[in-house]
Amino acid sequence: MPNPAGATPGVVETAAAVSARRQTAVAVVEDSLARIAAGDHRVRAFLEVTGDLALEEARAVDARVAAGESLPLAGVPLALKDNIWVAGRRTTCASKILQGFRPPGDSTVAARLRRAGAVFIGRANMDEFAMGSSTENSSSHVTRNPWDLERVPGGSSGGSAAAVGARFVPGGFGSDTGGSIRQPAACCGVVGFKPTYGRVSRYGLVAFASSLDQIGPLTRSVADAARLYRAVAGFDPLDSTTEDRGIGDPEGALARGVAGLRVGFLEEAETESLDPEVAESLEAARRIFREAGADVLSVSVPRATAAIAIYYVVASAEASSNLARFDGVRYGPRATDADLNALYVESRTAGFGPEVKRRILLGTFALASGYYEAYYGRAMRVRQLLSADFDRAFAAADVIVCPSIPGPAFRVGEKMDDPLTMYLSDVFTVPASLAGLPAISVPSGLTRGGLPLGIQVLGPRFGEEAMFAAARVLEAGAGFPDALSPVAG
Amino acid sequence: MTSDRPVVTPAVARKVAELARLRLPEEDLVLWSAQLSRIVAYIDQLAAIPEESFGAAPAGPATPVRADDPRPGLGEQALEANAPRQLHGYGVVPRVVGSGS
Numbered sequence: 001m002p003n004p005a006g007a008t009p010g011v012v013e014t015a016a017a018v019s020a021r022r023q024t025a026v027a028v029v030e031d032s033l034a035r036i037a038a039g040d041h042r043v044r045a046f047l048e049v050t051g052d053l054a055l056e057e058a059r060a061v062d063a064r065v066a067a068g069e070s071l072p073l074a075g076v077p078l079a080l081k082d083n084i085w086v087a088g089r090r091t092t093c094a095s096k097i098l099q100g101f102r103p104p105g106d107s108t109v110a111a112r113l114r115r116a117g118a119v120f121i122g123r124a125n126m127d128e129f130a131m132g133s134s135t136e137n138s139s140s141h142v143t144r145n146p147w148d149l150e151r152v153p154g155g156s157s158g159g160s161a162a163a164v165g166a167r168f169v170p171g172g173f174g175s176d177t178g179g180s181i182r183q184p185a186a187c188c189g190v191v192g193f194k195p196t197y198g199r200v201s202r203y204g205l206v207a208f209a210s211s212l213d214q215i216g217p218l219t220r221s222v223a224d225a226a227r228l229y230r231a232v233a234g235f236d237p238l239d240s241t242t243e244d245r246g247i248g249d250p251e252g253a254l255a256r257g258v259a260g261l262r263v264g265f266l267e268e269a270e271t272e273s274l275d276p277e278v279a280e281s282l283e284a285a286r287r288i289f290r291e292a293g294a295d296v297l298s299v300s301v302p303r304a305t306a307a308i309a310i311y312y313v314v315a316s317a318e319a320s321s322n323l324a325r326f327d328g329v330r331y332g333p334r335a336t337d338a339d340l341n342a343l344y345v346e347s348r349t350a351g352f353g354p355e356v357k358r359r360i361l362l363g364t365f366a367l368a369s370g371y372y373e374a375y376y377g378r379a380m381r382v383r384q385l386l387s388a389d390f391d392r393a394f395a396a397a398d399v400i401v402c403p404s405i406p407g408p409a410f411r412v413g414e415k416m417d418d419p420l421t422m423y424l425s426d427v428f429t430v431p432a433s434l435a436g437l438p439a440i441s442v443p444s445g446l447t448r449g450g451l452p453l454g455i456q457v458l459g460p461r462f463g464e465e466a467m468f469a470a471a472r473v474l475e476a477g478a479g480f481p482d483a484l485s486p487v488a489g
Numbered sequence: 490m491t492s493d494r495p496v497v498t499p500a501v502a503r504k505v506a507e508l509a510r511l512r513l514p515e516e517d518l519v520l521w522s523a524q525l526s527r528i529v530a531y532i533d534q535l536a537a538i539p540e541e542s543f544g545a546a547p548a549g550p551a552t553p554v555r556a557d558d559p560r561p562g563l564g565e566q567a568l569e570a571n572a573p574r575q576l577h578g579y580g581v582v583p584r585v586v587g588s589g590s
Contacts, residue, residue, distance in 0.1 A: 038560050104567030211552075240555040309532045320509060327510070329582050331571070344510040357511055361525060364509040365497065377537050381543050455555055 009077050010169040011224035015117065016063060018075035025065070025075025025387030026353070029119055032077040036095035036121070036168045044143050045153075047082050047326055049122035050089055054253070057119045064117065066368050072119030073231055078113065082123040083130055085204035086110045089120070094138040095128045095208050097332040097351025107204020108172065108239065109215050109232045116231040124159030128353045129323065130180055131210045132156050133425040136416055137355040144412070145187060147451055151409040152424075157218065157420075159187040164218050165452075171219045171228055175205055175227035177212045178311050179404075179429025182441035183343040186454025189443045189480065191471075192218045193225045196462050197209075197436030198243040200229075201236030207489045209318035210241075210402040212433050222442060222471045226250040245462065247256035253465035256474045261469060263289045264299030264397025267429060278453060281444040285401060285455045288477030293417065299393040299400055307430040310386065312338035313366045313379035314434070319356075320363030326351065336340040338379055358419060387435045394460040403428050404454030405440035428456065438464045440471045443480035450481075497525040 008116070009017065017023040027069040032292035033051050040046055054077065061075050080086060083093045085103035087110070092098040106114065113120075135143040135182035136159025138381055143158045145151040146166035153162040157174025161181075165188030174181040176194035185192025194216045230251060233262050236242040264287060280284070290296050303310075328334040328347025335346035366375035393400060406427055432439035438461075441454040455474060459467030497505075499518040502525060506513045513521050548566065572580030 094581075100571075102570040104563040104570065175522055181528060219492070229565065240553050243553070247559045301537075306535060306538070309535050313532055313535075324510075329585060334573070334583070340583065340585060341510075342532065343583055345512050348510050357522065360509045360511065361502070361505050361521070362528060364503045365501070365525065365529070368508060372534070375529075379532075382535050382538055385542060387537070420531055423528075444526065448532075 001340055002277050004258060008272075009170060010220050011073065011188050011227050013218060014076050015037045015072060015074045015227070018061070018117075019071060021065060022076075023118075025061040025232060026066070027057040028054060028075045029077050029121065030119055031055050035166075037168055040147055040168060042144065043166050043168075043188060044141050045079065045124060045159045045164050045166065045168060045412060046122040046459045047092065047094060047125050047138075047140055047159070048090070050120065053088060054119050054121045056475075057114075061119060067192070072227060074117040076118045076171060076423050077121040077169045078109065078118050079122060079124040079160050080089070080120055081126050081157050081160050081172070081174045082173055083126060083206040084109060086120050089123060091123075091206065093129045094126045094140055095351065095353070095356070096139045097326045097348070098206075099332050101331055102205065105204075105467040108201035108236045110204065112232045113394045115199070124157070124172060124174075125162055126159055127129045127156035128199055128356050129206070129319070130175055130177055131155040131319070131355050131359050131452055133179070133183055133422055134410070134415065135184070135469045136412065137353055139353055142412055143148055145409045147189060147345060149411070151411055152187070153453070154405070156180040156188030157192075160205070160218050161185050161190055161192065164188065164190045164220060168327055168401060171224055173207070173228070174218055175213055175215050175317070176250050176429075176433065177209050177241055177315060178433045179426040181216045181218060182404050182429045182439060182454070185441045186452065187409035188219055189452030190218055190224045191222055191440065191442055192216070192454075193229060193440040194432065194438065195229060195233060195386045195436045195464065196438045197232050197460075198241050199247070199464070201232075201242050203236055203238035206320040208321065209315040209320060217236060222440070222468065222475045223251065223254055225440065226254060226468050243462070248465045250464055251469050253468045256288060256465075256469040257292060258295035258473045260292045261399065262397045263294040263296050263467065264393060265296065265299050266304065266305045266402035268302065270403040274403075277447045278403045278405075278407060281453050281455060282401075282403060284478070285444060285474055288474055289401070293455045294470075294473075297397060299357040301386070301389040301393050301400075301431060303382060303389050307386060307434055308427055310379045310383050310434055311426070311430045312362065314383060315374050316363035317376050318363070320360045322366065323352075323356070323360055328363065350434060355419070383434050386431065390431075390435045390437065398466050399463075400458040402456050402458070403472075404456045406448050408449065408451035408453060432456070432458050436461055438462075438467050439468055440473050442474045442478065443475045444474070444478050445480060497522045497529055
């Protein structure tokens, strides 16, 4: 049943209503659970809905509000990707090898959200260990795109994106290693934001590629993304990659506009092979920024074209190392006790799905003696060149704009037999990941076939404020939040 | 690198799987090696970047490290929640040293 976004309040609106005691957190959570019950049998965004725990948390939030506490996320129900620890729940990364794993406590992100008054409604489906662009690599089930159930929601944070796109929850969190927040956000018609590397603690995020992983929000509006980001960002002694510096005023930046801002459109994205409807959405974005008073120009990041090649060496190499800990001894099912090597091999062979194995093999290959310099060493050097390209581009522009996805969400099963083609789905999101830049995907409109597309705004490292200002202008110009999601409600 | 590019032959795939502590069924080795070879061939575009390009690239920021000070652990309960078996307050795991593997 079509359902206008206006009828389902977002993060900021929900928190305001609960804070002002116009609505209880319990009522908000009950409403969210009712939406899930009505629609998730079709979308299948969740691995587990933890309704009783969520209601218990909602009651605690109501008590805190009644006691006069000021909570920026009062009663906001969230869908967290199943690789983020939440105390009292399981964390499986949608993998058989983590079946039954109970995290020892909250991740830093979950702890900060809890403190801000948020409620955790369930564990969102994902590609196993965040490896994939379609959520088809979940060991549990395939999540469907709320705009077209025959299509994928993108990935790897496809469950969180679909849950927000279907209006089950006003917001969610995912992790983004090469585009895993932004790409599914674009596919599902929602906002997805990957903060600067070092902004948000990964303590309690199951590691995939540690030089790239970032946690970030998925929401229906840029303002909601800024609110969720504000709640989780900042230094954490438990993650040494977080930087001890102020996060500024992301929500204040939303009203700043783009008058005089230098908005650089990425030249390398605008090739002749670009999907015509994606090209049209870029043209529309150019017009929106120009009319809002921005100084619109073109910028070049030449090595952006090498990003996928760099990424699949670096991310796979780091994954092969990070996932070595899953050996049947400390986590998950143990295949055999016969001898130690057999225990390792059989537990890992039974526990990991095909895509995870492929990445581990690729990473092991790239790190193996004889190949290391030619693959890993070279990829790391080209990654430096790419970062330097971005530094030069940001000398000319305050923010950079490019598409989020090369085309609308593809059909379930369409790319499963062709890993390389699947990898190329992330062609526009991987460059910002490799350079550690903040990047946000904003819904830019629907294709003639009725499927969402997204445009990304990239900022310089720790330059989230300019990025939010530009993203808000783009969002207002595109007018997407009023569009309908066919299976919502 | 391009001229003597290593192709992920079934033998290489088998060897890499062994290093990664994974077992690939013999009948699937050809498919695995074909898929990996195609990905590696794509990655080989990095070899085409001229060597002189690298001279000017500045080193990236080093990963910050925290002080190597002792901190309290997560406590026994955290261990107990996941240990499949316990004895005398310890988690029981298979023998991992001196088993001849």
